[in-house]
Amino acid sequence: MSHFDRYRQPLKNARGLGSAKDGVHHFIVQRVTAVALLFLSVYFLVFVVGLIGVDYASARAAVAHPCNAVLLIAFLIASIWHGELGLQVIIEDYVHTPGLALTSRLVIKFVCVLVALASILAVVRIALGA
Template sequence: MSYRNPGRPPTLRHPLKLARGLGSARDGTGHFFVQRITAVALVFLTFYVVGLLISLVGADYATVRARVGHPANATLLVAFLIANFWHARLGLQVILEDYVHTAGRYITLHLLIVFACVLAGLASVLAVVRVMLGA
């Protein structure tokens, strides 16, 4: 049995399945993969950052500045910060999508989360760059 669709060939899909504008936004898969990639990156980067912090316990400022100022350490710290704030933004977006059902509140909270994550991320990266450059 095929359902009739005016102007379209016969199909076995139910008419409700053919409703326009009510399907997937085709963005969830990309969001899912980016969240998982940042999570995997954060596992390895967190071990590195914790190891770096443990190695700096009791060190003076000049030693910390020299160690953080090394290009490899600074690059990995910046990668950790970017991945951390990006992952946090993605996770908070999912929470908003699941629990906030009012359009005005959703947009307001979503913008606040994006601005807070970008601002905190930039401030953190700037702090690493300042330590690296000795300012």
Template sequence: MNSDLRSPLNRARGLGSAKSGVHHFWMQRLTAVALIPLVVWFAISLVMLSGADYGMARSWLSSPFVMVLLILTICIGLYHGQLGMQVVIEDYVHNEGVKLALIVAIKFIAVFFGLAAIVASMRIGFGG
């Protein structure tokens, strides 16, 4: 008895029954795990910076280590959110055209805000 549930065409293409579902699942879990220490670090940093003026916050952000962690937090958080929204759209939007348009829009929004956050962080940190 063949326990492979893929169709012969998908077997030939190397695709599973849900195409990239396993990769999506693992990326969502990995980003969630990566966000745990990053969000804890960010929350502690915000508490330590409470009451600080702009100069002190800018000095904090100008550290390469802090800037890298902040950009990682933002980018991984946006990617994780985009993955989650994609699952919701795939599960609850039944019109294929609308589904595709929403998934593409969510991806563009995540990239746009990620780039905007990187540019803003670098301008503040480098004093631009």
């Protein structure tokens, strides 16, 4: 035992060795977004069903309403974040080649961020009347 090892917990050697390279943060965020989506996905479904048959101006006005704009952006963030976490787990479980796993995780992350930014910008543009 070296001089420093007397002050180190065995936990230090175990940290970061799981397939996700981190601790329970992923698990917790997946559950927190899940609880948010229990409500937000029902809201989104009701909102979309309410848009059936309305004309373009009415659809824009519905999205532009501040309550809807805020809840839609909340739904977009929660659902895309939750989806990115879920797809990451599937990659970790089934893709066993480290290079391919890293590449596919990066691609999924980048696509998710771009989809989130594009859809949120669209809601903001509609809400601000641009």
